[in-house]
Structure formats: structure tokens, C-alpha cells
Amino acid sequence: MTEGRNKVVTMAESVRRHVPDGARVALGCALEPAIPFAFAHELVRARRRDLRLVGPISDVAFDLLIGAGCVAEVDAAWVGNVSAGLAHCYRRAMEQGIPRGIVVRDHSNFSIGLSLLAAALGSPYIPTRSLLGTDLARANGTFREATSPFDGSKTLLIPAIEPDVTVLAVQRCDEDGNAQLWGPWGVSQEAALAAKQVIVVADELAEREVVRADPNRTIVPAFKVAAVVIQSGACHPSPLQDRYDRDHEFFHEYHRATRTVEGFDAWVREWVLDLPDRDAYLAKLGDRWEALCRREQVRPPGAQTEAKTRSSALRAQGPLPLEPLARVDPERGSE
Amino acid sequence: MTEGRNKVVTMAESVRRHVPDGARVALGCALEPAIPFAFAHELVRARRRDLRLVGPISDVAFDLLIGAGCVAEVDAAWVGNVSAGLAHCYRRAMEQGIPRGIVVRDHSNFSIGLSLLAAALGSPYIPTRSLLGTDLARANGTFREATSPFDGSKTLLIPAIEPDVTVLAVQRCDEDGNAQLWGPWGVSQEAALAAKQVIVVADELAEREVVRADPNRTIVPAFKVAAVVIQSGACHPSPLQDRYDRDHEFFHEYHRATRTVEGFDAWVREWVLDLPDRDAYLAKLGDRWEALCRREQVRPPGAQTEAKTRSSALRAQGPLPLEPLARVDPERGSE
Amino acid sequence: MNVTPGEIMVAQAAREIRDGERVFVGMRLPLIAFVVAKRTHAPNAVGLFELGIVRDEPSPELLYTMGDPPNVRGATWCARTVDLMGLLARGEVDVGFIGGAEVDRRGDLNTTAIGPDRAHPTVQLPGSGGGADIASLAKRLIVIMPHDKRRLRERVDFVTTPGHGPERGWRGRVGLRGGGPSVLITTLGVFRFVDGDAVLASYHPGASVERIRAETGWDLRVADDVRETEPPSHTVLTIVRGYDPQGFWTRRGE
């Protein structure tokens, strides 16, 4: 067996080596879960500037990067706080140019998926019948209306988007970069295949044999992967299937805390700049973090993937008790 | 929990209900493995006519259907006998109109995949840079050359193909039609999503909880599935991952036997018309069938899908001894 | 415990789901409407979620986002967003739910930005998510909105998700194949679309035609047979309160 190049580096190294200022970065491609928040925090600590973000629904990861002044452009379907409401930093940037103005190209989830799929297929665009006639299609500025030469029907052509780097958070990865993700994929695979290179943030380092025993679960071939970061808990406050649940309350705390510029700055100091890395962040979360892991690991990892049939069917677990939630802000956009 | 409609029917019923004469049928979409040969045999027994076949590489399934006079049209990338050589029935049909002339639209594996993907996405076509300038692209007759409005580059537009029925062979399926396939997918998922309806031929009936425990492995939502046929061994002589190995010699026997029309007719009588169903076929194969199962089940089914990590990595098996093969015909096309 | 507008909306939304339908569920109240429908009159409805998830039974727990782990456990299909959106584009999804910051008389929604210039908005909203796709492509559409004069406007500033458009036949002319909005459910009443125009069909218990007229930003059209919205049954309220005991989605101000 050939030994592959060991690509395991620290989160900080992965940013230093592979994400220059101005890079086009796809992030949060599984929609609400598996968002590599720890990576976003590292981009803030590394003071990256002029990033061009690509993603469908990034929950507050995009908002955080915008608030920290890291972002010049956004291609996204949705920028907000999914369970808590609007995204304050995004609002300030767009409404007041604070901390800086940004260029936004509006997408839908389908159009952002198609743009990445087009790049993954090596095609210049993919035609669709979604979004026709909308202001969204017009305002995006990169789409084109065209008539299908096959049946004369109207279509909207969605051009390919090729990220410089796609960052994927996954449950496990081997040192070569063979990364396996289960639960929602969203647009993750297209984003990875479309990118010039991929950074994998894995909850766990897997033996090479483990990924090779189930290649259907590998999301992208290792040769597209430039760096592997092994970091448990990298997605908090978003969830990672079979590893830890979503920290709903944390999103609401972020929402309340970032209502003002001062509040945002304090939040970033407390949760990003004053912490050296994700391990310190998880230690700061303390019992709260342990509880999220317990909630999601009631089912043993892998139970989900056993191929038992008929005689030994797995029985579904009953509902888990939810912890009571504090009252949340009713302000809320769509979705 | 809602009880879904039980869709389990016999192979013969699935053909009677869902495959009328003239139907556009996608089959053999995983390329060389997981070809539902038992379903092709049932089409022959049911004397279906004027079928329009769609598929990438069907090994001899398409040849058999052509020889039996079931086929009017073929959209395919390759029609032959993968390990043994040319396809005699396909040759006779194209060269001599025996048993009837057929219309062939030449594809490549990429173009057949893109045509099905376009239909699955609800898009009229997908542009590509493959096949430009070839006689293949010209002879197909449905492709169009066009300039990309984004960068002026040349592209070939591959129009959508929507099968009336896509037939998928899989390892397991529940009675609702949630089918799970591992090993190569080829163009199976696009073909299923692109189709008006899907017939699943499953090696095993799975409890509903089993498929729900690993939804990433489900190939298509059950509401697209019109019928579920539970039939072990339905793919022989092609292989089904973790269930049975490929019967290489059977392909060579078919190749030798079908060299003449009379030889083909005798082969079809022996292996299709004179047998009531697949169980009888497997009984006729006897020990040979058992040996193919043993060869592939050396690793227990599901070992492949266990999510063990680090401490309990699976070790790869050493090579299995191959049975000696008789001399084979050197005649062989591409691939 | 008083019945909240959220609970009335959920009950009404649930009635809009027919048995056996494929429902593009979406977040918040529609999520609970799907639970109610499944447990009452529509046991064979199937739920689709834009992450690529299909479920034939609702998540056993309240969801805060569609991607919460309980929404994956017990799903029957977990694929890619484009695969799921493709089903929508093929016309295989019967009904979709959407909501927004603003809606107009024609059912057009704005979830992008308030103000005349998208590049310099007065209020920056989150954007489409999957909403614009659902509105473009689902066979019919259920719109859910908080009722407020600033939100129910003659014309929205920005059409993120297309309704019936500025004039009759607009959807067909621009090439949209989905049917557009069939109903608008607000915190005060229920509108049906007639030739693409929202017409008040019922007012919720406690509301009235006059109050709705006062809080609607367009010249209200009222159905001849306008009536009070049927309140949620005890069964439905039990389901709603059992599923969302803290009232996270059903007791907020929308």
C-alpha cells in the first residue's frame, strides 16, 4: 500500500498556507449543520481581508466574517441567523458600510448549487427555470436569460462559480484527505469538486482502512484536498450529525450581543480573539459543550451505518427531551 | 409512524404494470455491475416490443434485448460484451437488420450522464466541452453546438433524456421503495431522478428502520418508485457488491453461444424462455451460483459500512484466488 | 391558555396540505403544520427539505433549523440540495410554504432588502434561501406572514420570490412553470388568490374585516362569503402544544 502525503496541519497553518487575502472561499455548504465555525474564527484571528464568500445558508458564519471586516464580496442565498432572526453585521455592512461596504450577488439555494455544480462538471453554466422574472435574477448581475434551442422555452443561465478554497467540516478524515460526511450534504460535494483546493476540518482522524471500507461515503477525492485539520467540535454552535447537537441558545446570545458594533466587538474578543484556538473555546463552553455531545451521541456513532437487515433491524429512539429555551427575539427574516 | 403503501410485486407484475410496448427504459445504469439481468429476461418473456433503451454500458443486457426483438431505439455509450468482445445481436441488428433494424443515438458515458442529470435537474440541457468536433457528436443528431454567452467558448449542448421507467438493481429496499445501493452508482441516481417512475429490483427486503438509519445511502426518494421486486441474484452474471461476484465465464459462454441467430435463439430458450423465473435460473446455475456468492461474501455484508474508527480499523483482505478461465475470444472492441 | 395567532395559522396551514402530497416544508410554522397534517387528515403526505432531506414522518422533536440532527434521523433520503431542487424543477412537488418580510396583493414576496436600491438597502434582509425556488417551481404555494400594514404592501420593493406578478399571465410569460400562491395566511386572516389577486376569505377569531382592511397596505378585496376562520380543534391544539411546548414558533409575534 502506498503511503499518501500526510496533509494534517493545524487550523492556523491551513489558513496561513491556503487562504490568502482576496481568496474566494466556500464555507457552510451543508446549509445549517456542519458549518466550520472554528475555521471562520481562525480567519478572523489571522485578520484575512477582502475574502469573497460563497455559500448557500451559512447561518451566522458569514455575518461574523463580515462584522470582523474580512469580507469584500458575498455570493449567497441567505445571510442571517436561522433560528434567531436577522444578521446584524450583514445589515450594518449593507445599510451603513460598517465596518466596510460589501458587494452581494443574490442567489437562491438552487442557483448557488447549480453554479457550483457547473464548475464541478467543467461546464460554463447550467440552465434552469427557477427565478425567471424575479428581481433576484436581475439584481444578481451574472445570470442571463436565454431561450432553449431545443424547445424555445425560457431559461435562466447560471454561470459556474469556482472557489479558490472550499472548507468542509466532516465527521472523519484520513491523513491523505479522504473525508467522510453523513447527514445533510447540501451543496458540499459540488462546492468541493468545483474548488481549486479543499480544506477538510474533521472531527476525528480515521485510519486509512476505515474510509476505504466505505468509499461511497467519501465526499471528494483526496487529491483535491490541500490540508486536513483534525479538530473536534469545530462546528459549534452548528451541529454535526452523530457527534453533537445544535446550540440553539448560542445563536440567540450572538443575536442579542451583536446588535451594536460595540457588542459585536466585545463578542469577537470574548469568543475569538482572546482565545488561542478551538480547544480553548470548547473549554470555555464547559458543561454546555458536554451536554450537546451527550444529546447527540445517545445513538452510538456507526449504529447509523450498520447494514443490518430484517432479523436485526434497529429500532428508532424515542424523542430526546429538549432543554428549555430562553425567550428569543421575534425579529426574523424569511426561511 | 405512517405505513407506506406496500409496493412489493413480482418481477412479472412489475413488467406488466409499468413497462408497456414502446416504453423508454433506462437499465444497467451502474455501468458494469448491478445490471438487472433478471428484469431484462422478464422483458423477453413478456415479449415487449419497440422499447427505447437508455444506458451507459449495459454489458450484454442490451444485446440480449436487441436479439430478442424487444428494442426499437438505443441511447447508449457502449453496447458490447465487456470482458469477451463484440455484441453479436447488436451487430446483426445494425449490420443486417436481424431480427429488426434499430435506431441508435451514440453517446459517451459523460453525455449519457449529463442528459439524465439535465432531466433530473428539470433543465432542458447541460453544456459540456466533451465530444466537440467528433463524428460521435454529429451522428447523435440531438446535440447542438453553441457558444457560451459568458466567455464565447465552444460548447456542446446535451439535451435532457427522461426515461419512462428506470430499473435499478440494489442490495436492499424497504416495502415503500426506499432503495439503498452501494458500490458503483454510475449514472443510477440521475437516471432514477430523471425518470417518470422507477422499478427497484432488490436483493433483499429491508425493514423500514434499516433504511431510515442511514438515509445517505438511499438512492432515490420512495415516491418516485412505482414497484419493488425482491429477487436475490437478479444481476447475475453481473456482480452486486458484497453479495455475489461477477461470472466472467458466463459472459464468454454467451459470447460463443450467440455468434449465430440459431445459437442466440437456443441460448434464449435455455436461459430465459424455458425458465419460469429467476429462482429457476439460479437453481439451474447450481453450485456455480453458490461459488459466486461465497467469493463475494468472504467479507460479511455490512462490514464495509461499519463506522469503526482508529482503534478498530478493518484490515483489508488479501487477494482471493481466481478460478481458472477457459480460453476466451480475442475479438474485442474498445473499453 | 388562549389560542395564539401562530396556532390558528398552523391549523389553517395544515388544512392546506392534502393527503399523499409532496410538501416542501420549510422552517418555523410550516414545520408544525406538517406535523399536524400528518397526524390528522394527511398521514401519507411526504416532507421535503431543501438540504436534500425527505421524510415520510415528521421529526419526533421540535426543529429550530431544518438541518437539526433529529430531522436527519429517520429520514428516508438524504441527498444533495440540487437533487431535491431538481424534483421541484421537474414539477414533482405539490405544495411549498414560504414567508417573507413583505408581500403584495399579487403574492410576490420580498425577503432580500427594503428600499428602492438593492445595493444600498434601508433594511437588509437575509435573502431567498430556497424560497425563490419554491415560489418559482412548486405546483402551488402557501404564503405565511405576520399581518402588518408595512408588510402587506401594494407592491413590494424587491421581488425575491415570484407570486402572480404585475399582471395576468405574467408567470407563463416569464417562463415560470409552478402555479404560484394559492393562499396567504396571516396573523389576522386567510386570503385566496383570484386571477392572481389576494381576496380575503376569512378573518381569524378576534379579528374582523375592518381591522384587516386597516392593517393591509392594498385596497382590500373581500370574498362574498367571507367568514370567520375555523379555529383549531382541541386535537390540533394538543398536537401543536405537544410538539412545541414552549411555544418557540407558535407564540412569537408573527
Add this chain to the structure above:
Amino acid sequence: MNVTPGEIMVAQAAREIRDGERVFVGMRLPLIAFVVAKRTHAPNAVGLFELGIVRDEPSPELLYTMGDPPNVRGATWCARTVDLMGLLARGEVDVGFIGGAEVDRRGDLNTTAIGPDRAHPTVQLPGSGGGADIASLAKRLIVIMPHDKRRLRERVDFVTTPGHGPERGWRGRVGLRGGGPSVLITTLGVFRFVDGDAVLASYHPGASVERIRAETGWDLRVADDVRETEPPSHTVLTIVRGYDPQGFWTRRGE
């Protein structure tokens, strides 16, 4: 045991694979060439198969088709054909192998049909498979053919997989981005492409320039430094014969 043409071809094909390259492997001899390369000078080469399979080590068993179960076990990626072809289309695959029934001086291949009319062929061949995509899109191409005057023709009847085309600059003009054939390995010799024309670079042990000229259907061009093809080393022969002990692929008449 005599060295067979198949073994010489495999050894030469293996030499064409550079360490670290992404190789679109294909069936038959290339499969074994990949094994040889991996076990000798190119341990970091990666193999791609059109079913959607990526392997960083060869299958431990001889394959009769790319979809045989041993080719899936131990694979690192098993995805969809379009995903894999997309990598090719993006220019991420260094080298691909193809073969066919006919090849011409410019490296164009016919795997579709012999005869002037595709609808009424003299000999119906199986078709492209993935060959036309590999030829269109891989950075460079290794062509493997049985050497026969009827197979090495001035112009093929039907261009299934594009080579360098009828004249200089043809690939760029029609919009093809891959580099086209770099080498043609036959049962008798090795040709390199110079300005898109096949030029004989070496003749295999036992063959000669004259014999090759006699069995080639075009006006043979011969390199100034034409020489005998380097025979397979003992190491390489051991690998080949260990992998294909019955000579299923290496001892047939191509």
C-alpha cells in the same frame, strides 16, 4: 516463457505514467500498466475509473471489468460517473488510456462503426464508453492498439474519440481543451506525436521498421533516433505475471 506483445505494451504504458499523476485507467492492458507503474516508479499515482471510482492502490486482484467488486473494495472514492467525468472536464486528470478498433495517423480513434454510413455499418463496434470523454478532456492521452494494417489507417471511418484531427490546431479550433494523444503503443512499436502526426519512435523486440511500415496503413514517418523498445525488466515481468497469471489480458492477440 517468451515475452508477449501484451507484456511489452504494458511495460511501455507503465513508463508513460509519471509519479503523482492522476490516471484515467480504463480496462485491459492499462489496468495492468497502472499496477506496474504503482509498484515501480510511480507509487503516488492515483487511478480513476469512469464508474466514479478513485483508488490510490491498484485492486489486489485481476479485473475483468472496472466494476468488479475487488475494484470497489479499498477504493477511496466511489461517487457518480458525472462527478468523475467532471474532474476530467475541469482539466484535473493528467493522463488517460484509450484503445479502439481503428486509429489514424493523427491519433483519431474509431470505436463506433466500420464503413462509410454509421446507420448501416459494415461492422458495428461497441461505441465510445468513456473513451470519447477521455480523449476530449485528459491533459494527454496514451493510445493502445493491436498493430494491423486494417486498424492503423490514413483516416478512420468515424471519429469516436478525437485525436489531433485533420490539420494543425484542429483541437483548439473545435474547442477541445485536453492535449490529445502523446503516444501510440501497438503490438509492434511505439509512436510519438509530432505536430499531431504519429512518428515511429521505437520497434518492439522481434519487430522492425520495415515490418511496421508494411503493417501500417499510412505513409510511415520514422524518428531519426528510432530504436528498439526497451524490453520489460525482470521486475516488471514478475509483476505482470503475478497479477495476470493466466495471461487473460497480456497473452491475447492485441
